[in-house]
Amino acid sequence: MTARLFSGKALALAMESDQKVRAEALPRNPALAVVLVGDDPASRVYVRNKVRACERTSVRSIEITLPYETTEETVLAEVARLNADPEVDGILVQLPLPEHVDASKVVSAIDPAKDVDGFHTTSAGSLLQGLPGFRPCTPAGVMEILKAAEIDPAGKQALVIGRSMIVGKPMALMLLDADATVTIAHSRTPNLPELCRQADIVVAAAGKADLVKAYMVKEGAVVIDVGTNRLPSGRLVGDVAPDVVDRASVMTPVPGGVGPMTIAMLIENTIRSAEGRLGKAH
Numbered sequence: 001m002t003a004r005l006f007s008g009k010a011l012a013l014a015m016e017s018d019q020k021v022r023a024e025a026l027p028r029n030p031a032l033a034v035v036l037v038g039d040d041p042a043s044r045v046y047v048r049n050k051v052r053a054c055e056r057t058s059v060r061s062i063e064i065t066l067p068y069e070t071t072e073e074t075v076l077a078e079v080a081r082l083n084a085d086p087e088v089d090g091i092l093v094q095l096p097l098p099e100h101v102d103a104s105k106v107v108s109a110i111d112p113a114k115d116v117d118g119f120h121t122t123s124a125g126s127l128l129q130g131l132p133g134f135r136p137c138t139p140a141g142v143m144e145i146l147k148a149a150e151i152d153p154a155g156k157q158a159l160v161i162g163r164s165m166i167v168g169k170p171m172a173l174m175l176l177d178a179d180a181t182v183t184i185a186h187s188r189t190p191n192l193p194e195l196c197r198q199a200d201i202v203v204a205a206a207g208k209a210d211l212v213k214a215y216m217v218k219e220g221a222v223v224i225d226v227g228t229n230r231l232p233s234g235r236l237v238g239d240v241a242p243d244v245v246d247r248a249s250v251m252t253p254v255p256g257g258v259g260p261m262t263i264a265m266l267i268e269n270t271i272r273s274a275e276g277r278l279g280k281a282h
């Protein structure tokens with residue numbers, strides 16, 4: 001079998017036209033503030049992509065770049081200022097933060113009503129309880145891809161590789177909510193190939209190039225590649241080896257798969273936040 005490559009980039013662009021209309025229908029443009037501490041080159045690429053998506057959808061982008069040495073107190077003060085600003089709808093603090101800054105403390109300081117990343121304990125609690133709230137953008141983007149590709153997780157065996165707060169854990173919950181039977185693998189999982197071979201849907205989010213190889217994939221499985229690994233050559237690759245294309249039925253490419261959908265969901269959360277704040281609730 002040769003997999004169909006599902007373009008997250010095309011889906012993200014399709015979502016943008018509706019997002020732009022909604023953003024422009026509001027009394028003021030929705031605004032997203034991104035706080036970047038230090039100058040991690042990978043983070044810079046993500047921030048640049050977010051800024052471009054904001055431009056295309058009429059979302060105001062506020063970038064706050066602080067030097068690596070910035071104290072936790074200053075980062076917290078910046079978050080407090082953005083919380084209090086009535087013109088700001090979404091706050092994203094780019095992770096990872098420098099070691100001397102406690103990331104969970106900073107994330108907890110964000111007003112849950114502006115938590116467009118969906119990492120605050122309030123948002124995480126809403127996801128766990130099936131209540132409305134901001135959903136983390138990457139797994140939400142994966143769910144949108146599955147929907148657009150007409151893949152219903154109900155009754156399927158799903159394997160999530162990775163258990164981070166950003167991707168793996170919320171991904172597993174969302175697939176569970178969609179009635180899949182979910183297995184979560186991590187670095188201490190001894191039998192990854194065996195678990196992988198049983199899965200109808202594989203979401204790879206470990207950050208290890210070529211972790212998922214063709215022999216591990218069930219014929220006809222759906223393979224979603226979240227990994228973004230920068231090779232020494234500068235090339236960006238996912239967690240899924242190229243020859244998996246011969247076994248999967250649907251696959252997402254890297255780049256051009258989950259990454260652009262993460263950004264599309266961030267814009268979506270920001271516009272929803274603005275709609276709520278400006279009296280256009282869903």
Ligand SMILES: NC(=O)C1=CN([C@@H]2O[C@H](COP(=O)(O)OP(=O)(O)OC[C@H]3O[C@@H](n4cnc5c(N)ncnc54)[C@H](OP(=O)(O)O)[C@@H]3O)[C@@H](O)[C@H]2O)C=CC1
Nearest residue numbers: 138162163164167186187205206207226227228258259262
């Ligand atoms: N496309 C996008 O929009 C996004 C892409 N990413 C990318 O996704 C990847 C994961 O990101 P993130 O979750 O933040 O990363 P983390 O490093 O926080 O988590 C990685 C997870 O993978 C697990 N893992 C590592 N090695 C293996 C292995 N050999 N077998 C099984 N599990 C393993 C780890 O296990 P343990 O918990 O035991 O350490 C951990 O749970 C990265 O490449 C990142 O760049 C991330 C966010 C968005």
Ligand SMILES: Nc1nc(=O)c2c([nH]1)NC[C@@H]1CN(c3ccc(C(=O)N[C@@H](CCC(=O)O)C(=O)O)cc3)C=[N+]21
Nearest residue numbers: 045046049093094095096117228255256257259260262
């Ligand atoms: N608070 C916070 N929220 C995040 O959502 C967050 C974060 N911190 N830290 C880092 C990870 C990673 N992440 C990506 C987003 C977009 C692409 C993306 O757009 N990728 C493009 C290409 C990018 C490139 O060319 O390098 C693609 O896959 O096509 C990738 C990765 C969000 N993250």
